[in-house]
Structures are given as C-alpha cells and as structure tokens.
Amino acid sequence: MNTTAIEVRDLHQRYEDFEAVRGVSFEVARGELYALLGTNGAGKTTTLDVLEGFRAPTKGQVRVLGHDPLAERAAVRRRMGLVLQEAGFYKDLTVAETVDAWRRWTPGAMDRRAVLDRVGLTHREQVRVGQLSGGEKRRLDLALAVLGRPEVLFLDEPTTGLDPEARRNVWALVREMVAEGVTVLLTTHYLDEAEQLAQRLAIMHAGRIVTEGTLGAVLAGRGTRIAFRLPGVRPGELPYASGPTRRSVRADGEAYTVETDRPQEDLRVLLTWAHQRGLELAGLEVRRPSLEEIFLEVAETEKVAA
Ligand SMILES: Nc1ncnc2c1ncn2[C@@H]1O[C@H](COP(=O)(O)OP(=O)(O)OP(=O)(O)O)[C@@H](O)[C@H]1O
CATH class of the missing domain: 3.30.70 (Alpha-Beta Plaits)
Structure with missing residues (x-):
C-alpha cells in the first residue's frame, strides 16, 4: 500500500493576476498529522481548496490517496472529511436533524448517537444549531466531517475563536482520529496547536513554504x-x-x-x-x-x- 496520503508538487495558484501560491511542495504520510502555519494570506486555505478538489491548480500537481481530487473526485471524495472555516448550518434545525440530514447522503455513515458521543454533543441533540456555542458548533462541524469515517481529514483553522477548554476538547478529538490512523492536514494560526498536535509542520509566507519538518527540525539550528x-x-x-x-x-x-x-x-x-x-x-x-x-x-x- 502507498504510504503517502497527500502529495503536493510545485503547486502554483493564481487568482487573475495575483499568484497566491508560488511553488509549494510537501507530502503527508498516512496516519500523520501535518500542520500548515502561516501569516494571513499566506496561501494555506488556497492550498487546502486545491487538495479538497474545489480548484484546479494553475500549475503543479496534487494527489490525495493517490488520486487527483478534482479529476477523480468520485474516487476520493467519500474518503475525505472537511472542516471548512465557515460552517454552513441551518440555524433552525436541531443537532439531531442536522446529523440525520447529512447521514442521508453519506454512504456508510456512523450512527447519529455514535457520532454525537464521539464529539461530546449527545446532550445537545435536541438543541437548535443557532443556539449552540461556538465550541459546540465546531464540534458539530467535526461530527459531520467524520460521519463517513474518512481516511483523510482536512481541518481549516478548527479552533479559531474557541475558548481554551473548547480548544483542548477539539485537540483531544483530533488526537483520537490520528490514533485511529486518520491522516490529518490542519491549518492554524495557533502555534501552540501545531506544537501540541503536529508530527510535522510547514510555515508558509506569501505563497511559499519557508521552513518545514518535524518540530525538532524546525527548532534546530536556532539558538x-x-x-x-x-x-x-x-x-x-x-x-x-x-x-x-x-x-x-x-x-x-x-x-x-x-x-x-x-x-x-x-x-x-x-x-x-x-x-x-x-x-x-x-x-x-x-x-x-x-x-x-x-x-x-x-x-x-x-x-x-x-
Ligand atoms: N477567490 C479569490 N480571489 C482573489 N484572491 C484571493 C481569493 N482567495 C484568496 N485570495 C487571496 O490569495 C491570498 C491567499 O489567501 P488564502 O486564503 O489562501 O490565505 P490563508 O493563508 O488561508 O490566509 P488566512 O490565514 O488569512 O486565512 C490572499 O492574499 C487572498 O486575499
């Protein structure tokens, strides 16, 4: 079996005359958590968009589980879970109704109870989504992302805006996923989050990776x-x-x-x-x-x- 889950080769992404990603390359092994860090506008979300199959690269190549996520969407879409920066929920649905709606079009989905237990939202099952706290909404995001038992999970700033306890809860969940062999690509502004979770990380700036490796390697050579x-x-x-x-x-x-x-x-x-x-x-x-x-x-x- 190929041990590489995510492969990015010389990725360039242009928005009209602005090049947002300028030759990014990295690989993520199966079962690894890799963090993409960077300044605002560094190109993290754009890189994720391409990997999720939402955009065709201007130049370069990406592979997820050995497939082109855009051209071979059917082969790979069901094996990926996504947590995007902006969650699009219907505020008037309850947590249970939201999960049930997603279950209908997720083949092989986990039971509603199992997935809500997993993210610690069982006691909020009958609450309308509009009434959830920020941390609970993020947990619902995660529940929907893992519903189809993905092999690769893309998390775009999963803890932005959460209080310290809610962040730690999300971290615990992410750690569990990794322990079960899920590959995770995470973007974050929080360096402590990368320190806590990532086996390897890259720091992006202005469309390029400026430093990459294990935490030890990134820290090495610095006084x-x-x-x-x-x-x-x-x-x-x-x-x-x-x-x-x-x-x-x-x-x-x-x-x-x-x-x-x-x-x-x-x-x-x-x-x-x-x-x-x-x-x-x-x-x-x-x-x-x-x-x-x-x-x-x-x-x-x-x-x-x-
Ligand atoms: N659809 C778009 N059209 C034009 N420019 C865009 C578009 N999306 C992103 N950009 C620009 O591309 C650059 C990279 O954006 P991107 O969202 O990938 O960065 P990021 O690293 O995720 O930033 P942040 O940490 O602020 O979310 C930014 O300068 C942004 O303004």
Missing part, C-alpha cells in the same frame, strides 16, 4: 534564548561585546532576549556581570525558541528580503 528583565540598563552595557559567537541581543523596553549557540558560557558571563553590579535579573529563563518566535522571525526576515 537557545536567555530572557530576563533589567530596568535602567542600556543594551550596550550588557557584557556581550560583538565577537565570533553566533549571538544576538534583542531589547524590548526593559525585556532582553539573548539568542546564543553557547548558552552555558553566555549565562555564566551574564550572571557574573549582574552579581558584580548587584543587579537583579527579573524573570530570568533559559529556553529553546518557541514556534511563535520562529514564526515572527520568518515573517520579519521575509519582509526585509521582499
């Missing part, structure tokens, strides 16, 4: 961060003169972040310096960079390069 607050000291006074070490110091008001590939030595120098001057390094921490920082750096570097 350790030494962060602290120090009121009343100018950046030039810190004990880090320019030198051969790959190091940078960022100041944001009194908050300093030193990025370094020699954390132990740099920390020792900093602590000795502060001790000799009787200075208190408030909130001192040594940590690896967060995806958030990498994301911002990527966006910043690209802006400078553009």
Whole structure:
C-alpha cells in the first residue's frame, strides 16, 4: 500500500493576476498529522481548496490517496472529511436533524448517537444549531466531517475563536482520529496547536513554504534564548561585546532576549556581570525558541528580503 496520503508538487495558484501560491511542495504520510502555519494570506486555505478538489491548480500537481481530487473526485471524495472555516448550518434545525440530514447522503455513515458521543454533543441533540456555542458548533462541524469515517481529514483553522477548554476538547478529538490512523492536514494560526498536535509542520509566507519538518527540525539550528528583565540598563552595557559567537541581543523596553549557540558560557558571563553590579535579573529563563518566535522571525526576515 502507498504510504503517502497527500502529495503536493510545485503547486502554483493564481487568482487573475495575483499568484497566491508560488511553488509549494510537501507530502503527508498516512496516519500523520501535518500542520500548515502561516501569516494571513499566506496561501494555506488556497492550498487546502486545491487538495479538497474545489480548484484546479494553475500549475503543479496534487494527489490525495493517490488520486487527483478534482479529476477523480468520485474516487476520493467519500474518503475525505472537511472542516471548512465557515460552517454552513441551518440555524433552525436541531443537532439531531442536522446529523440525520447529512447521514442521508453519506454512504456508510456512523450512527447519529455514535457520532454525537464521539464529539461530546449527545446532550445537545435536541438543541437548535443557532443556539449552540461556538465550541459546540465546531464540534458539530467535526461530527459531520467524520460521519463517513474518512481516511483523510482536512481541518481549516478548527479552533479559531474557541475558548481554551473548547480548544483542548477539539485537540483531544483530533488526537483520537490520528490514533485511529486518520491522516490529518490542519491549518492554524495557533502555534501552540501545531506544537501540541503536529508530527510535522510547514510555515508558509506569501505563497511559499519557508521552513518545514518535524518540530525538532524546525527548532534546530536556532539558538537557545536567555530572557530576563533589567530596568535602567542600556543594551550596550550588557557584557556581550560583538565577537565570533553566533549571538544576538534583542531589547524590548526593559525585556532582553539573548539568542546564543553557547548558552552555558553566555549565562555564566551574564550572571557574573549582574552579581558584580548587584543587579537583579527579573524573570530570568533559559529556553529553546518557541514556534511563535520562529514564526515572527520568518515573517520579519521575509519582509526585509521582499
Ligand atoms: N477567490 C479569490 N480571489 C482573489 N484572491 C484571493 C481569493 N482567495 C484568496 N485570495 C487571496 O490569495 C491570498 C491567499 O489567501 P488564502 O486564503 O489562501 O490565505 P490563508 O493563508 O488561508 O490566509 P488566512 O490565514 O488569512 O486565512 C490572499 O492574499 C487572498 O486575499
């Protein structure tokens, strides 16, 4: 059996004279969760649209479970589940009526009770969709997406606008799907979501993938961060003169972040310096960079390069 579930090769997508996707390539293995992150307008939803068979690529090739999702729609549509950014429900139908309506045209659909149990909405069965909370609507979205037991699930920003508890509930559900062998392609603005769920991820910016791989690989090669607050000291006074070490110091008001590939030595120098001057390094921490920082750096570097 082919172990690749999703394949994107040199995808380009143009809207009239604007090229929204500019040569994107990646693969997702069966049973893997892959996250597409990116700035607003990076091209994530457009990439998903092509994979879902809603658009023909301007150039390049995509395959889902070995098929062209547009030309061979019949072969692949029933094996995919979609959660789109905007859910189109009838507000006046109850949860039960909504699921029943979808079951009618989903061959091999799960029982209504089974699917609602799965997403934790059984107790809301008789409630009208218009009265559900945002988190409950997202869970109903997921219920409809998994109703036909899909092999591949596309989730476009599945937790946008949800409170922390509702997000965690959605994460738990997504983890269950992955544990059962479902392949998931997720787009998100939340870096912690990708950190929590994704086996591999890509950061997109202006139509291109700028970095890709496992979380470890994306973080590798980026220096350790030494962060602290120090009121009343100018950046030039810190004990880090320019030198051969790959190091940078960022100041944001009194908050300093030193990025370094020699954390132990740099920390020792900093602590000795502060001790000799009787200075208190408030909130001192040594940590690896967060995806958030990498994301911002990527966006910043690209802006400078553009
Ligand atoms: N139908 C369309 N016609 C013209 N331009 C479009 C169309 N859809 C998207 N775009 C443009 O293409 C670019 C990529 O949009 P896309 O929705 O794929 O990005 P995204 O990464 O999903 O963004 P977001 O995170 O904001 O949802 C944006 O500049 C957007 O304005």
